[in-house]
Amino acid sequence: MADPNKRPIIIKKKVVGHGGHHGGAWKVAYADFVTAMMALFIVLWLLTSNEKVRQAVGGYFRDPIGRGKSPGTSMTGSGRDMSVLKDDMSGLKEKLKSVIKLIPHFEQLKGNVELTITEEGLRIELIEDSKGIFFESGKPQPSAIGKELLVALAKELGRLPNRILIEGHTDAQKYSGLDTYSNWELSADRANEARRLMETSGLVPDQVAQIRGFADQDLRNKQNPEDPSNRRVSLIVSYLDPPKHLALGGLESKIQQAPQRPEINPATIPVAEQTQKPAH
Numbered sequence: 635m636a637d638p639n640k641r642p643i644i645i646k647k648k649v650v651g652h653g654g655h656h657g658g659a660w661k662v663a664y665a666d667f668v669t670a671m672m673a674l675f676i677v678l679w680l681l682t683s684n685e686k687v688r689q690a691v692g693g694y695f696r697d698p699i700g701r702g703k704s705p706g707t708s709m710t711g712s713g714r715d716m717s718v719l720k721d722d723m724s725g726l727k728e729k730l731k732s733v734i735k736l737i738p739h740f741e742q743l744k745g746n747v748e749l750t751i752t753e754e755g756l757r758i759e760l761i762e763d764s765k766g767i768f769f770e771s772g773k774p775q776p777s778a779i780g781k782e783l784l785v786a787l788a789k790e791l792g793r794l795p796n797r798i799l800i801e802g803h804t805d806a807q808k809y810s811g812l813d814t815y816s817n818w819e820l821s822a823d824r825a826n827e828a829r830r831l832m833e834t835s836g837l838v839p840d841q842v843a844q845i846r847g848f849a850d851q852d853l854r855n856k857q858n859p860e861d862p863s864n865r866r867v868s869l870i871v872s873y874l875d876p877p878k879h880l881a882l883g884g885l886e887s888k889i890q891q892a893p894q895r896p897e898i899n900p901a902t903i904p905v906a907e908q909t910q911k912p913a914h
Contacts, residue, residue: 733786733787733790738782746768758871768780769865772810774824785832785835796871802867803853805865806853821847825867850864
């Protein structure tokens, strides 16, 4: 017979529910949803953006560290501006004008700097006066004002992936220095001195594509060959995709335009001319 004073043992099992309002699984799903929505908005924004923006964004994902030549591309270096195409040359021209205005001696040189958009690119001409404002008279070394301007331009042009061409020009007055040194050497040396200074002031290695020395063969003022304005150094910011006939700096087009020599048929040459020996 059971003891009436002994109570039965009752075991209660508490069932704990999972996934209620205290669960964290919904956070993962919500984060995935937000990420997907953000990706959708970025795609919609890119579809309505212009070509330059799409290239810059795409370039970033190809090269996020920026080891190339343009931000996120393989064109310049880290932190560099986008390339200057034909449609952008006018914008670069205005940008450089504002940079030149900040030079301390701007009032002395504002009439001697000319920016022109040409078939080759943006041409920046440093035009001399009778006193020699940018280069010392008869010497390849730039003056103090010339150095200020070249350094300022190098800092801006060094932000671009575009190649730079540098030209040196002289007037028709014969060089009065050494017999072995002429306007050819002077024009080339001035262009080369400009290159050296600019490469140490902002231009990246190999950004200068060509150094040209024209002497007095490309006069600015052809009516007055000895006019001081014929003495100048020109910087050309070339297009990234220039016309094919300008691939060699215009040389190819000049060759194509050169008159062709008529072909000579040996049969039409008199026998006396064929057998004649040149005089020694």
